[in-house]
Each structure stands twice: as structure tokens, then as C-alpha cells.
Amino acid sequence: MLKRFIAFFQNPPAHEKPLPESDARHALGALMVRAAKADHTYLFEELQQIDKVLAERNGLNPVEAAKMRVECERLEAAMPPTEELAIILRNAVPAEEREAMVAALVRVVFADGIEHDEEDELLRQIELVLGVSAAVAKRLHDEAASKCG
Template identity: 60%
Template structure:
């Protein structure tokens, strides 16, 4: 009896969230989540910023943005290699979108008001995969900060 109750409340109806397609939109969202978690915390300010960015970038409402973020969180957990996620973007989007993605990543990092070395290292790794020159990356970081 206890096992049935535990099974029922643990996953009512046996619902399973499928892994989203690793397309450019979800890869970008997964990188946003990865950037938020780089300092080993995942704060409400960062989550709100991710939802805001997803809504703005994809022209969707806040509920759809939150749903997309949940899909991106799942993709982020299932794809441990940051370079692999960033490579999806590197091949799928142009220079302008790459730069917009880096600004968005820095906005997520800055959302909690605290800077960590882990976040800087992660974003510099992503910048390199996307092929953004270090000088231009610094400009984008400053743009996101201001």
C-alpha cells in the first residue's frame, strides 16, 4: 500500500517530460541555465532573467517562456558538455545572434549582483566556441553590465 502511494505521489500518472530537441533556441536556453548555475546556485533573479530573455528573444508570453526554460533546464542537465551545447549555436546562428546570445548570458550572470570566477570562465569558454574575439567579448560584457 505504501509503495503504491509513494509511486502515485512521486510521479502521478507516470508523466515523463521528454527531452527537447537540441535546436538553437533550446541550446541557447540551456546555456543561459548553465550560466546561472555556474556559481553553484540557481537564484530566482537568474530564473526571472532567463524567462525575460526567452520571452523577448522568441516573442512568447511569460508562461510559454517559463515552460521553455523548464525544457532548457532538462536539456542542460542531460548535456554535460558546455562546448557541445555552444557548438550547436556556433553552427546555427550568425554573428549578430552570437553577440546577442553573449549579452544575454552576461545579463543572467549579472542578475544576482555577484560576480564569480566560475561564471567568467564559463562565458569565456562559450565566447571561444562561438568564435567571438576577446576584445569584442569584453565590449559585449560591458554592454550587458550597463
């Protein structure tokens, strides 16, 4: 599957096709890894949160979620720029799922309990491209921040 996913990003005509479900799940996982690394650190709390989100969203046990995260970490390095990936995801998933994706990303970037400008900027970029309204994005941000502090 890793080879198919990398080939997906290397084949421009494929961007016009919707992502298969498994590829969309891995793309979101890789995007969570990228968001966690936006502040140039990748902390244990962020790893735990990524595993938790992957387990919840994909019906995985903790070991399966950790294995999926490792695949997503490898994929993150091969991914196109964040904006391009967000456009692919916007075209591949229904609107109601995009809000859930942003909620997952917010959970990851606030997992360490510290707001970083780099992470906030990345989240704003993704929210804009995915078409999540400013009001919804603010609500998701506030919910995550209140749980952290």
C-alpha cells in the same frame, strides 16, 4: 520536441547538420541555465532574467517563457559538455546571432549583481568557441556590469 532535442545530442552524425530554429532556441535556453548554475547557485534573479530573455527572443508571454525555461532546465541536465554545445551552436547560427547569444548569457550571469569566477570562466569559454572577439565580449561584460552596480 524534448525527445527530438535529446536525440539530437545522442546522435553524433546529427551534429553535422544545422540545428532547426526551435532546437537552437532551446539550446540557448539550456546554455543560459547552465551559465546561471556555474557558481553552484541558481537564484531567483537569474530565473527572472532567463524568462525575460526567452520572452524577448522568442516572442513569448511570461507564462510561455517560464514553461520554456522549465523545458530548458530539463534539457540542461542532458546536454553535452558546454564546449561541445557551443560548437554545435556556432555551426548552427549565423555570426551576427552569436553576439546576441553571448549578450543573453552575460545578462543571465550578472542578473544577481555579483561576478563569480566560475561564471566568468564559463562565459570566456563560450565566447571563444562561438568566435566572439575579446573586444566585443568585454563591451558586453561592461554593459552588463554597469547595469548591475
